Amino acid sequence: MTTSAPVLPKLIGERVKRREDPRLVRGLGTYVDDLKVTGMRHVAFKRSDIAHGTIRKIDTSAAEKMDGVEAVFTGADIAKILAPMPIGTPFPSPPHYAVAADTVRYAGEPVALVVAADRYVAKDAADAIVVTYDPLPVVVDPEAAMEGKPGVIHKDFPNNLAVALVPSGTGVAPDFSKIDNTAVDKAFAEAEVKISQRMVNHRLVPNAMEPRGVLAHWEPGKETMTIWSSTQNPHILKTMIAAMNGLGQHQVRAIAPEVGGGFGAKINIYAEEYVCSVVSKKLGIPVKWIEDRTEAFVATTHGRDIIGYVDIAARKDGKVLGLKMRLIADIGAYNMLLTAAVPTLTMLMANGTYDIPAIRTTLTEVFTNKTPTDAYRGAGRPEATYFVERAMDMLARELNMDPAELRRKNFIKPNQFPYQTQMGAVYDSGDYEKTLDVALKAANWKGLIAERDKARKEGRLVGLGLAFYVEVCGLGPSSSLPTGGWEHGQVTIERDGRITATTGASPHGQGNETTFAQMLADQFSVPFEHVTILHGDTGIVKQGIGTFGSRSQAVAGTALHLAGAKVKKKMAQFAAAMLEASEDDIVFENGTIGVKGAPAKAKPFAAIAGYAYVPVPLPQGMEPGLSDEAFFEPANNTYPFGCHISMLEIDRETGEPTLVKLIAVDDAGNLINPLIVEGQIHGGLAQGIGQAMIEEAVYNDEGQLMTGSFMDYAMPRATDFPRFEMASTVTPTPVNPFGAKGVGEAGTLGSTPCIVSAAVDALSPFGVKHIDMMLRPEKLWKIINGGGRS
Amino acid sequence: MIPVAITVNGKVRTAHVEPRTLLVHFLREHLNLTGTHVGCDTSQCGACTVIVDGRSAKSCTIFAVQADGSTVTTIEGLAADGKLHPVQEGFWEEHGLQCGYCTPGMIMSAVNLLQDNPSPDEKQIREGIAGNFCRCTGYQHIVNAIQHAAKHGGGKAAR
Ligand code: FES
Ligand code: FES
Numbered sequence: 001m002t003t004s005a006p007v008l009p010k011l012i013g014e015r016v017k018r019r020e021d022p023r024l025v026r027g028l029g030t031y032v033d034d035l036k037v038t039g040m041r042h043v044a045f046k047r048s049d050i051a052h053g054t055i056r057k058i059d060t061s062a063a064e065k066m067d068g069v070e071a072v073f074t075g076a077d078i079a080k081i082l083a084p085m086p087i088g089t090p091f092p093s094p095p096h097y098a099v100a101a102d103t104v105r106y107a108g109e110p111v112a113l114v115v116a117a118d119r120y121v122a123k124d125a126a127d128a129i130v131v132t133y134d135p136l137p138v139v140v141d142p143e144a145a146m147e148g149k150p151g152v153i154h155k156d157f158p159n160n161l162a163v164a165l166v167p168s169g170t171g172v173a174p175d176f177s178k179i180d181n182t183a184v185d186k187a188f189a190e191a192e193v194k195i196s197q198r199m200v201n202h203r204l205v206p207n208a209m210e211p212r213g214v215l216a217h218w219e220p221g222k223e224t225m226t227i228w229s230s231t232q233n234p235h236i237l238k239t240m241i242a243a244m245n246g247l248g249q250h251q252v253r254a255i256a257p258e259v260g261g262g263f264g265a266k267i268n269i270y271a272e273e274y275v276c277s278v279v280s281k282k283l284g285i286p287v288k289w290i291e292d293r294t295e296a297f298v299a300t301t302h303g304r305d306i307i308g309y310v311d312i313a314a315r316k317d318g319k320v321l322g323l324k325m326r327l328i329a330d331i332g333a334y335n336m337l338l339t340a341a342v343p344t345l346t347m348l349m350a351n352g353t354y355d356i357p358a359i360r361t362t363l364t365e366v367f368t369n370k371t372p373t374d375a376y377r378g379a380g381r382p383e384a385t386y387f388v389e390r391a392m393d394m395l396a397r398e399l400n401m402d403p404a405e406l407r408r409k410n411f412i413k414p415n416q417f418p419y420q421t422q423m424g425a426v427y428d429s430g431d432y433e434k435t436l437d438v439a440l441k442a443a444n445w446k447g448l449i450a451e452r453d454k455a456r457k458e459g460r461l462v463g464l465g466l467a468f469y470v471e472v473c474g475l476g477p478s479s480s481l482p483t484g485g486w487e488h489g490q491v492t493i494e495r496d497g498r499i500t501a502t503t504g505a506s507p508h509g510q511g512n513e514t515t516f517a518q519m520l521a522d523q524f525s526v527p528f529e530h531v532t533i534l535h536g537d538t539g540i541v542k543q544g545i546g547t548f549g550s551r552s553q554a555v556a557g558t559a560l561h562l563a564g565a566k567v568k569k570k571m572a573q574f575a576a577a578m579l580e581a582s583e584d585d586i587v588f589e590n591g592t593i594g595v596k597g598a599p600a601k602a603k604p605f606a607a608i609a610g611y612a613y614v615p616v617p618l619p620q621g622m623e624p625g626l627s628d629e630a631f632f633e634p635a636n637n638t639y640p641f642g643c644h645i646s647m648l649e650i651d652r653e654t655g656e657p658t659l660v661k662l663i664a665v666d667d668a669g670n671l672i673n674p675l676i677v678e679g680q681i682h683g684g685l686a687q688g689i690g691q692a693m694i695e696e697a698v699y700n701d702e703g704q705l706m707t708g709s710f711m712d713y714a715m716p717r718a719t720d721f722p723r724f725e726m727a728s729t730v731t732p733t734p735v736n737p738f739g740a741k742g743v744g745e746a747g748t749l750g751s752t753p754c755i756v757s758a759a760v761d762a763l764s765p766f767g768v769k770h771i772d773m774m775l776r777p778e779k780l781w782k783i784i785n786g787g788g789r790s
Numbered sequence: 791m792i793p794v795a796i797t798v799n800g801k802v803r804t805a806h807v808e809p810r811t812l813l814v815h816f817l818r819e820h821l822n823l824t825g826t827h828v829g830c831d832t833s834q835c836g837a838c839t840v841i842v843d844g845r846s847a848k849s850c851t852i853f854a855v856q857a858d859g860s861t862v863t864t865i866e867g868l869a870a871d872g873k874l875h876p877v878q879e880g881f882w883e884e885h886g887l888q889c890g891y892c893t894p895g896m897i898m899s900a901v902n903l904l905q906d907n908p909s910p911d912e913k914q915i916r917e918g919i920a921g922n923f924c925r926c927t928g929y930q931h932i933v934n935a936i937q938h939a940a941k942h943g944g945g946k947a948a949r
Pocket of ligand 2: 209260261509886887888889890891892893923924925926927
C-alpha cells in the first residue's frame with residue numbers, strides 16, 4: 001500500500017457490537033403497537049370461556065349500542081367473508097374457522113369481535129357480548145382421548161386422532177408399504193439390559209415479551225392491502241393474506257416491523273391476522289388488534305406436549321442394540337400452520353448422536369380441548385433429545401457406568417459422516433467425542449464428581465447431569481418445507497459506494513442486521529458502517545421465507561453471499577475497464593478496488609460504483625448498475641451438536657432445587673459473530689432450564705389453563721440462573737460456504753435432560769430412576785419423604 | 791375527563807384523560823412516547839418501567855391521574871445531549887438485548903438499581919432486575935451490561 005489508509009479489520013468471527021442496539025436502547029424501535037394510521041380503529045375479540053361446547057345464543061345488542069363502537073362481527077358474520085384457515089402440512093385437518101361459528105373447542109377461541117374508536121371502548125364492548133353455550137364433554141387427557149373418551153372433538157376424526165400411528169425407523173419403507181420388525185425384535189430379544197420408561201415432555205407457553213399484534217390497512221382506491229404484524233415470516237403472511245382475501249400477491253404488502261421475540265410461536269398465520277384483513281377490507285378502514293398478555297396465554301400457540309414411551313435394549317458393556325420410541329403428541333384443538341409437522345421432527349431425531357442398529361418409532365397426534373400447539377424454540381428436537389438422553393442416563397445408572405463413557409461407546413464416529421440415520425436424516429458433519437472431551441474438561445467432570453460425593457457425605461442432595469444433543473437446523477431444503485426451503489438475498493451497490501442488501505430472513509432479536517453486514521463488509525472489503533441490511537417488508541424485500549429453524553445464517557446468509565459474489569464480479573469488470581487491467585487481476589482491498597501488484601492504480605470503491613451508474617464509456621457487452629440477487633437452496637439441513645453438564649442441589653427440607661452450575665459446550669460450525677451466538681445460546685438455555693425447573697402449562701379437568709397469566713405461570717427471572725459457563729468446538733458443515741450450522745435453538749436441547757438427570761442423580765439415594773419435568777419442589781419433597789418413587 | 795399535568799422528560803405535559811387511563815397509555819397514546827412497552831396485564835413483566843419522582847415504577851400500575859404533578863423520566867429522556875446514558879452504553883457494549891422489547895424497562899430498572907447501589911455484585915444485580923422479564927437473553931449479558939455501566943459511572947449519571 002502506498003497510502004496510510006487504515007487496514008480494515010476482518011469482521012467474520014469477531015464480536016461486533018450490534019447495529020440494532022442504538023435505536024432499541026433509546027426506545028426508538030417501532031413495534032406494531034407503536035404504529036398509527038389515520039382513521040385507524042381498534043379490534044377486540046370476545047373469546048370462549050369454556051373449553052368445549054356449542055354456541056346456543058350470542059347477544060351483541062349491548063355492545064352495538066355502546067358509544068364509539070363501529071361494528072360487531074360474530075363467527076357467522078366472519079364465515080361469510082373468510083373461509084376456514086389453511087394449514088401448511090399434508091395431514092388431513094378439520095375445518096378451522098377464524099371465529100367459531102357454532103362450536104368452541106378450546107377456552108380462548110374467538111367467538112366475536114368488536115371494532116371501535118379506541119382500545120378501551122373495544123374491550124368494554126367485547127365484554128358486553130353475551131354468549132350462551134351448551135357444554136360438551138371436555139377432552140383433556142390425550143391418552144384417554146385416543147380412545148374417544150370422554151368425547152370426540154371433530155366429527156371426521158374418530159378417537160380424536162389427528163395423525164394416526166405413523167411408524168418410522170429400521171425396516172420401514174418410506175411409503176410405509178413394508179414394515180419389517182425383525183431387526184428391532186431381534187435387538188430386544190438379544191439384549192442383556194433393558195430400560196423402559198414413560199416420559200412426559202410437558203406443554204409450555206412461548207411468551208415472547210411482545211405479545212402479537214396486527215394492523216391491517218385496505219386502501220379501496222389502490223385496491224391494496226398493507227398488513228403489519230408481529231410475525232417471523234412476512235412473506236408467508238403476504239401469501240396467505242392474499243389467498244384468503246381473494247387478492248393477487250401483487251396487491252398485498254406485509255411488514256414485520258420491530259418484532260419483540262417469536263420463539264416459533266410467531267411463524268403461524270393466525271386468526272387475528274386473517275380477521276383484521278377481511279374486516280379492514282369490508283369496512284374500508286385500517287384496523288389494529290393488540291394482544292393482551294392474558295389473551296396471549298390462550299390465543300397464541302403453545303409448545304411441546306409429547307408423551308414418549310421409550311425402550312432401550314443394550315449389552316452389559318453399554319453398547320446399545322435397539323431403541324423404541326412411541327410418541328403421543330397432544331396438539332390441542334386444531335391443526336395450525338406447522339402443528340402436525342413438529343412432532344415428526346421428534347421422530348426424525350430419535351437416535352440423537354448414537355449409532356443404534358435397530359430403531360422403531362411411532363407417532364400419534366391427538367386433538368384435545370386445549371390451545372393448539374405449534375413450533376416453540378427447538379420444535380420437536382428438544383423432545384427427541386430429552387427422551388433419548390434421559391433413557392441413556394437411565395441405562396448408565398442401570399449399568400453403573402459413567403454417563404459420559406456410555407455415550408462415548410455409542411457415538412456415531414467422525415469417519416461415519418455424512419451419516420445416514422435409520423430415521424431418514426443425513427447428518428452432515430460431526431465429531432462428538434471431541435466435544436465431549438472439551439465439555440468434560442471445561443466442567444472438570446472428575447472434580448465435580450468428587451464435589452458431589454463430598455456433599456453427599458455431608459448429607460446434602462447434590463446431583464450431576466450430562467446430556468448430548470444433535471439438532472436439525474438450517475431448514476430447507478425445499479422438499480422439507482411446504483413454503484419452499486430456500487432463502488433470498490439482494491445486494492445493491494449504491495452510486496455513492498454504500499451497500500444496501502435485503503434478506504428474506506426477517507429477524508426478531510437475532511441480530512441479522514449486524515451479522516449479515518459483517519459478511520458483506522468482508523466480501524467487498526469496505527467498512528462495516530457502509531453496509532445496510534433491510535428486512536421484514538415485502539414491499540422492499542422481493543422474496544423470502546422467514547426466520548425459524550435456526551436457518552438465518554446457514555440459508556439466508558448464504559443467499560446474500562451468493563448475491564454479493566455476482567455483484568462483486570460485475571464490479572470487478574467495471575474496475576477492469578476503468579483501470580485497463582484484466583478482470584482476474586482486480587483486487588478489493590480496504591475500501592479500494594485496484595490491480596494486483598500495482599497499488600498506486602487503486603481507486604476508491606465509491607469511484608468504481610459511480611462509474612457503474614454513469615458508464616461512459618460503457619464497457620462492451622455490459623449493462624449499467626450494480627445490483628443482483630440470489631436464491632439459495634441448501635442441499636441438506638445442518639446438524640449442530642453439543643454437550644451440556646449441570647450440577648443441581650435439592651433442599652432436603654423443602655424439596656426446592658437450585659441449579660448450581662451449567663456448562664454448555666456447543667458446536668455450531670463456523671461462527672460469524674461469537675457475541676451474538678453466545679446470546680442465542682444463553683436465551684435457549686434459559687428456556688430449557690425454565691422448562692425443566694419452573695414452567696408448565698397446567699390444564700384442569702374442565703380444560704381451563706390454570707397457569708394462564710404471569711401471576712401463575714413461572715417465567716424465569718434473573719435470579720433463577722447461575723452464571724452459565726460456555727465453551728465451543730468447531731466442526732464446519734459442508735452444506736454452505738461459511739461452514740455455519742445455526743444456533744438459535746441449541747440451548748433448549750441439552751439443558752432439559754441434563755437438569756432432570758442431575759435431579760435423579762441427587763435423589764438416587766432414594767432409589768428414584770426417573771422424574772418427570774418440571775421439578776416441582778412438592779414432587780421432589782415427596783420422593784425425599786418416601787411417598788413418590790417413580 | 792380529568793385534567794392532568796405531568797412533567798415528562800423535563801417538559802410539562804397537560805391533557806384531559808379518563809380516570810381509568812393508565813400512565814403507560816398516557817405516555818404511549820397521548821404523548822407518543824412509545825419506547826415504554828406493555829408486556830403484560832398483571833404488573834409482572836416490568837416492560838413498562840419508568841422513573842416517577844426519582845424511583846422506578848411500573849407505569850401499567852399507576853393511573854395517569856395518580857401521576858398528576860409528578861416528574862416522569864422515560865427511556866426517551868435518558869440519553870442527555872445525544873449521548874447515551876452509561877446504562878444504555880453498557881447494554882450496547884455487552885449485548886444486553888436481543889429483540890429489545892424488555893430493554894427500555896430493563897434499562898430504567900438498572901438505572902434505579904445503580905442509583906441506590908453504584909457497585910452492586912452479581913447477586914445484587916440479579917435481585918435488582920428480578921421484577922423485569924426478558925425472554926431472549928437468559929439475563930447473563932444483561933448482568934454484564936449493568937456491571938459495565940457500574941464501572942463507567944452509571945450510578946452517578948444524571949437522568
Ligand atoms: S406491562 Fe408488565 S409490568 Fe407493566
Ligand atoms: S431482549 Fe427480547 S425480551 Fe429481552
